[in-house]
Amino acid sequence: MTAPAIEVSNLTKQFGGKAVVNNVTLSVRKGEIMGFLGPNGSGKTTTIRLMCGLLEPDSGEGRVLGHDIRTERGAIKRKVGYMTQKFSFYEDLTIKENLDFVAGLYGLPKRREAVRETLEDLGLTSRKDQLAGSLSGGWKQRLALAACVMHKPDLLMLDEPTAGVDPKARREFWDEIHALAHGGLTVLVSTHYMDEAERCHRISYISYGHLIATGTVAEVVHNAGLTTMIITGPNTGEAEKRLRGADGVDQIAPFGATLHVVGRDGDRLRAAATRVAGETGNVVNPAETSLEDVFIQLMSAATDNMQ
Amino acid sequence: MSRYFSFGRLWVLLVKEVIQMRRDRITFAMMLGMPLLQLILFGFAINTDPKALPAALVAPTQDRFTRAMVSALEMTGYYRFILPDATAEGAEELIARGDVAFVVTVPSDFGRRIERGDNAQILIEADATDPSVASGAISTLQTVASSALTRETGATGSSLPVEIVVHRRYNPEGITQYNIVPGLLGVILQMTMVMMTSMALTRENERGTMENLLAMPATPLEIMLGKILPYLGVGGVQVAVVLASAKVIFNVPFVGPLVVVLAGVFVFVLALVILGYLISTVARTQMQAMQLTFFFFLPSMLLSGFMFPYRGMPAWAQVLGEIFPLTHFLRLSRSVMLKGAGFSTVSGSFLALIVFALALALLALRRFRKTLD
Ligand SMILES: Nc1ncnc2c1ncn2[C@@H]1O[C@H](COP(=O)(O)OP(=O)(O)OP(=O)(O)O)[C@@H](O)[C@H]1O
Ligand SMILES: [Mg+2]
Numbered sequence: 001m002t003a004p005a006i007e008v009s010n011l012t013k014q015f016g017g018k019a020v021v022n023n024v025t026l027s028v029r030k031g032e033i034m035g036f037l038g039p040n041g042s043g044k045t046t047t048i049r050l051m052c053g054l055l056e057p058d059s060g061e062g063r064v065l066g067h068d069i070r071t072e073r074g075a076i077k078r079k080v081g082y083m084t085q086k087f088s089f090y091e092d093l094t095i096k097e098n099l100d101f102v103a104g105l106y107g108l109p110k111r112r113e114a115v116r117e118t119l120e121d122l123g124l125t126s127r128k129d130q131l132a133g134s135l136s137g138g139w140k141q142r143l144a145l146a147a148c149v150m151h152k153p154d155l156l157m158l159d160e161p162t163a164g165v166d167p168k169a170r171r172e173f174w175d176e177i178h179a180l181a182h183g184g185l186t187v188l189v190s191t192h193y194m195d196e197a198e199r200c201h202r203i204s205y206i207s208y209g210h211l212i213a214t215g216t217v218a219e220v221v222h223n224a225g226l227t228t229m230i231i232t233g234p235n236t237g238e239a240e241k242r243l244r245g246a247d248g249v250d251q252i253a254p255f256g257a258t259l260h261v262v263g264r265d266g267d268r269l270r271a272a273a274t275r276v277a278g279e280t281g282n283v284v285n286p287a288e289t290s291l292e293d294v295f296i297q298l299m300s301a302a303t304d305n306m307q
Numbered sequence: 308m309s310r311y312f313s314f315g316r317l318w319v320l321l322v323k324e325v326i327q328m329r330r331d332r333i334t335f336a337m338m339l340g341m342p343l344l345q346l347i348l349f350g351f352a353i354n355t356d357p358k359a360l361p362a363a364l365v366a367p368t369q370d371r372f373t374r375a376m377v378s379a380l381e382m383t384g385y386y387r388f389i390l391p392d393a394t395a396e397g398a399e400e401l402i403a404r405g406d407v408a409f410v411v412t413v414p415s416d417f418g419r420r421i422e423r424g425d426n427a428q429i430l431i432e433a434d435a436t437d438p439s440v441a442s443g444a445i446s447t448l449q450t451v452a453s454s455a456l457t458r459e460t461g462a463t464g465s466s467l468p469v470e471i472v473v474h475r476r477y478n479p480e481g482i483t484q485y486n487i488v489p490g491l492l493g494v495i496l497q498m499t500m501v502m503m504t505s506m507a508l509t510r511e512n513e514r515g516t517m518e519n520l521l522a523m524p525a526t527p528l529e530i531m532l533g534k535i536l537p538y539l540g541v542g543g544v545q546v547a548v549v550l551a552s553a554k555v556i557f558n559v560p561f562v563g564p565l566v567v568v569l570a571g572v573f574v575f576v577l578a579l580v581i582l583g584y585l586i587s588t589v590a591r592t593q594m595q596a597m598q599l600t601f602f603f604f605l606p607s608m609l610l611s612g613f614m615f616p617y618r619g620m621p622a623w624a625q626v627l628g629e630i631f632p633l634t635h636f637l638r639l640s641r642s643v644m645l646k647g648a649g650f651s652t653v654s655g656s657f658l659a660l661i662v663f664a665l666a667l668a669l670l671a672l673r674r675f676r677k678t679l680d
Contacts, residue, residue: 054521077524088519092330093323104319105523 005030005155005186008062008069011050013043020046022209023060028188028202033181035200036190039299043209044190045085048157051188052082065154078106081148085159085190087140089147091133095124098132099147106151114150122146138165145173149180156180158189162196174199194292205298212298217291224294226250227266229273231259233282242280246272251296262293316525320533324507328537338503342495342545346552349491362409363390363398370418376429379455380411380448408434488553489640490613493633495549496542496572497579498604504538504583505596513592527675534587535580542576562647571639571657578632578664581671588674607631612638635659 006028013021021043028034038044049055051064053073061068067075089098099118103111119125122142135143141161149156158177162170174196181187189200197203198217205213205220213220231239236259243249243261248268253260263269270286277284328335362380366373369392380386386409390401398410412430420427431448511517520530546569553559582603590596608614610628628634639656642648650657 049518052522054518074524074526077522080522082519082522084515084518084522086515088515088517090323090327090516091514092327097323097326101319101323102523104322105316105525107313107315107524 002030003063003066004028005032006034006051006062006064006188008051008060008064010060011047011057011062012059013046013050013055014058015046020209021050021057024206024209024211026204026211026214028186030186031181031184032202033177033187033189033200035197035203036188036206037192037197037203037295038190038206042206044206045159047206048082048159048188048190052080052157053077054082078151079154081151081153081156083144083148083156083158083161085163087144089132089140089144091131093132094129095119095132095135095143096128098143099150102147102150108151118146118150138169141165141173142169145176149185154185156185156187156189158187160190160192162191162193170196194290194295197291205295207298213294221289221291221294224289224297226262226264226289226293226297227269228287228289228293229261229269230285230287231261231273231277231282232257232285233277233280235280235282239276239280239282242276243272246276248272250300251293253296260287260293262289262297264297311526312528317529317532320525320529321536324533324537328541334503338499338541339544339548341499342548343552345495346488346491346549347556359387360385360408361389361406362386362411363393363401363407364388364411364413365393365395365398366391366411366413366417367415368418372418372421373413375455376413376417376452377411379451383451386411402432402434405434488549488557488559489644490637492546492549492553492572492640493575493611493636494608494613496545496576497607497633499545500538500542500576500579501583501586501603502597502600503541504534504580505586505590505600506593507538508534508584508587509590509593509596512587527672531584531671531675535584538580538583539576542572542580546572546576559644561644563643563645564649567643567648567650567653568640571636571643571653571660574657574660574664575632575636578660578667581664581667582632585667585671585674588671607633610634629659632660632663635663 004027006026008027009025011021011024011026012019024043024047026047036044036048046055050057051062051069053064053069053076056070061070063069064076065079067079069076090101093101096115096119099115100111103114108114116125119128124139124143132140132143141164145158145161156177162173165173170193177187177189178199189196191197200217202214202216203220204211213223215223233239236254236257240252240254240259243252243259248263248265249261249272250264251260251262253262261269261273263272273284276282328338364377366377377388377391381388388411389407390398393401393410395412398407398412401407402410410430410432412432414428414430417427417429429452511520525533550568554561583600586596586599586603590599606627610624611631611633612628613633635656639653639660642653642656
């Protein structure tokens with residue numbers, strides 16, 4: 001068993017007295033695709049920055065690719081590809097100039113060739129002299145990904161790489177990420193999309209700076225211990241009204257003509273759902289709990305903790 | 308490539324910076340056009356040798372000698388007598404209000420004394436609140452007066468007993484005529500260098516490209532040099548533009564050795580660029596960088612001796628003036644360009660500039676954020 005690609009423990013980072021990352025312990029195996037999820041402002045970007053040496057942790061330590069995140073930043077930077085949440089290549093340079101800049105900074109031995117190949121892989125050879133700022137959002141993301149794998153890193157950290165990208169491009173993006181992982185690359189990717197989370201080998205969920213769930217999707221769903229019932233029928237509107245605040249019901253969400261009802265206590269939830277369905281002339285069926293249900297549950301639980 | 312410094316990486320950073328600079332057309336045009344424009348504007352607007360200045364004449368007896376004097380003065384082009392028959396009190400009030408720049412008083416016994424061969428006097432009072440106004444007008448006086456009277460009396464002797472008494476009023480200290488161009492060199496450099504450099508780096512922070520740059524293997528020293536060197540180059544071009552046009556357009560005397568001026572300019576520009584860099588480590592946005600630049604720019608312009616004679620300022624202001632590199636640069640460039648001073652004479656100013664550059668460089672390196680904290 002080889003050493004993990006990322007191994008950090010008890011990382012804490014404060015901004016203005018507020019712990020934005022709080023005691024985060026995380027381990028990512030080599031060749032694994034780890035999804036990093038959590039609501040806005042939960043500390044995903046900050047955690048990633050801590051791990052690639054862009055921020056100094058207030059406490060805690062860790063090793064990335066075997067290098068200490070406090071003292072061996074230079075080594076980490078040479079081996080990690082980091083794609084920032086916001087496009088952060090030069091918009092006033094052309095596509096080719098940007099790639100050339102990156103290749104030069106990493107000191108790639110065959111710089112011109114590397115740039116040419118990357119342009120070809122991207123399918124941007126004919127547009128290489130276009131300013132990067134004039135690319136559409138999806139293309140910018142592709143360019144950024146291409147630029148940060150050019151130096152053949154061992155670890156990729158992608159911060160919401162597919163925000164604002166159309167479904168087809170997103171699927172291609174993920175195919176690319178899987179291809180890279182097959183080649184032995186480790187990937188840590190933050191996202192807000194559930195379908196993307198399901199394409200990861202494992203996921204971690206962070207909320208208010210606390211890492212509160214880690215594991216495969218099935219494990220995370222299972223560990224949440226939730227029960228889900230679906231109510232269908234002619235009168236789901238009335239059922240929704242009656243179920244609000246009912247005993248054992250934690251979440252109600254209408255999906256088209258159906259109603260998803262989620263609760264922590266299976267027996268009480270089933271009782272409530274069956275009763276209301278009967279009263280309103282609807283049908284009730286048990287269902288699989290989805291990852292989204294789990295996250296919404298985790299989010300409201302965390303808010304309760306904060307208050 | 309080395310861990311801590313690599314010329315390869317520095318070169319990559321420089322190329323990128325120059326491409327960006329060139330692509331930002333307006334800024335690029337400004338960097339080269341602004342010195343020229345400012346020089347011409349300032350140079351011509353701040354005329355140190357103004358002509359046809361309004362004057363009042365107080366001459367109780369208008370004899371032929373008086374008339375000869377007055378027309379001779381008008382011939383110089385400096386004087387325009389708007390009030391040829393003023394009384395002493397009237398003239399006093401005019402000059403106090405600033406309606407006239409000169410009051411020429413020819414005493415009533417002027418003609419008689421000339422004829423008798425006695426000592427004759429003419430009093431010229433100049434409004435020297437702006438000291439440069441009067442200097443040209445006054446400098447020509449003695450010759451004008453002598454030749455006018457020589458013609459009038461028909462005398463051949465070289466020593467005519469006319470004495471012209473000049474009172475520079477309100478400000479006894481006159482400044483040199485060509486003060487403005489060497490000064491302007493300093494001011495233009497200060498303005499563009501500090502501002503451009505500070506903006507160039509805050510732009511990286513503002514647009515988020517800094518995060519990417521820091522995530523790649525570029526070291527602080529490389530990033531700093533990559534920002535500073537291109538602007539040093541721009542400074543060099545500006546210096547050439549200003550010095551060449553100073554020579555061609557304004558014919559500024561250039562007495563001292565050019566190398567000394569250039570060496571001084573180099574250290575000065577270095578200090579400025581590093582200052583700009585330092586500002587950019589404090590400012591979060593380009594707007595803040597601009598404001599900080601002006602916060603520094605205005606007092607240094609006022610207290611350095613560019614706007615007002617340094618020796619005319621109160622002691623505390625002089626002490627304050629010492630903390631601006633511009634003050635020392637002005638001393639250096641004026642001494643060398645106008646007074647022909649050599650290296651040894653201006654070594655004090657040199658030293659001061661070097662200390663500035665070193666101190667700022669140390670501070671800048673310390674302030675550089677290796678991380679995004
Ligand atoms: N440099 C900073 N100074 C002060 N506060 C900061 C700084 N960076 C982040 N924060 C705060 O830390 C918190 C977490 O931010 P972070 O960007 O890590 O969240 P995130 O999980 O990436 O959110 P999102 O999904 O919206 O990208 C936020 O409340 C943010 O305001
Ligand atoms: Mg984020």
